[in-house]
Amino acid sequence: MDGGMISAGAPLPVAGLLPETPMRIAIVTDAWLPQTNGVVSTLIALKRELELVGHDVLMVTPEQFTTIPCPTYHEIRLALVPGFEVERILTRAKPDSIHIVTEGPLGIAARRFCRRHGLPFTTSFHTKFPDYIEARFGIPPSWTYELLRRFHAPAASVMVATESIRQELAAHGFTQLSRWTRGVDLSQFRPLATKPATDWPRPIFTYVGRVAVEKNLPAFLDLDLPGTKLIVGDGPARETLERRYPHIRFVGRQVGEDLANFYAMSDVFVFPSRTDTFGLVMLEALASGVPIAALPVPGPIDLIEDSGVGALDWDLKRAALACLDIDPDACRARALEFSWATSAQQFLSNLHRLG
Structure with a gap:
């Protein structure tokens, strides 16, 4: 595997406990439904895989608290003064292990609880908030x-994707x-036997994800490319970008088969x-047989570099055009190297038992 990624058959490191040990795991996160992003998708898949192998998973999420909208991201809800309730939940649950996903109000409250009671905990780094x-x-x-x-310094382990x-x-x-590492749902995201008919000129260059300033979307939307540019997703910058780029196809947030079909129709x-x-959407694209054009930065470097399933270039137009010659079968084969079961096993290997 390139870029240090771990394949489905690779041995997993053993840290604080054995993956096969049944236990109750408390996962504390400020990112949860109805948010649509890579963190939430990862946690949903993780919970499913852990429960499939017999673990009891307690999710501590904003759903359980009084919330307020996050400044500049009003669709994201933040727990309001959650400390007492987080302590009550974790005390009553008596988990075998505590993992803190985010650095928001719930993450801070859980960290404080663990520090106060001298309990080991793990964290993970999902979002480059500094940028x-x-x-x-x-x-x-x-x-x-x-x-x-x-924030992360007291953690027994800080988990990172790449x-x-x-x-x-x-x-x-x-x-x-x-x-x-991360995985992908290979049954949902898959190539179609033939590209679906569309009135949109081909090739179709597609972005899927949040429509927000930190996603650097003008770097794509300003490119002089043939065919059609398609934006799948929603976010605080969508209205502004739709006005600025009236010739771009914005189709909003998509889920399920509709989302899978937008991937599969793309070139x-x-x-x-x-x-x-990391960029889970890149794995979903590869599973759909679609090559990736990206900048040579963390995330794309780890997934694509030297794999032959995409092009990395500071000239994003050159990368996008180069992808037109990439074999879709190679893209699907790359995605097959990733599974949520392997991701969950690796997560388990990094946990530490309380006491």
Whole structure:
């Protein structure tokens, strides 16, 4: 495997406990339904896989609390003063292991609970908030990285999705870093025997994901490409971008078979983001037989570099056009190397028992 990724058959590292040990796992996250993003998709798949092999999973999510809208992301709800309730839930649940997913109000409350009671816990790094905050507010990333380093410093293990993100965080002083790869639903996302008929000119260059400033979408939308550009997803920047780019096809948030069909009808998946830690949508595209054009940054580097299933180039137009010559079967074969079962096993291997 390239880029340090772990294949479905690769041995898994053993950390604080054995993957086959049945236990009750508390997973605390500020990111949860109805949000649609890679973190939520990962957690849904993780919960399913853990329960399939006999573990009891307790999700501590904003659904259980009074919430307020997140500034600049009103569709995201943040728990309001959750400390007492988080302590009550975790005390009554008596979990064997506690994992903190996010650095939001629930994550902070769970971290405080564990520190107060001397309990080991693990965390994971899903979102490059320093880059997001710089894009929105101009705050230097080094300031935010220092705050995040302090948040994660007491964790017994800090799980990251790729080797390049591990190296990046290590350079910022993060320690106890371990790998937790990702998977893809190969039954939902799959190639079609023939591309569906459409009135849209081909080739179809597609982006799937949140429509937000940190996704760097103008880098794709400004490209002079033949055919059609398609944006699948919603977010705070959608209305502005639709006005700015009236010739682009915006189809909004899609789920289930509708989402799978938009992937399968595409000729190239364009991923302009500079800030994602992995990019699950890239795996979904590959599973659909669609090559990926992206910038040579963490996430795309780990998934695509030297694999022959995409093109990485600071010239995103050149990368997109190069993808037109890539074999869809090779893309599907690359996706077959990833499974949610393997992802869940690796997550388990990184956990630590309480006490």
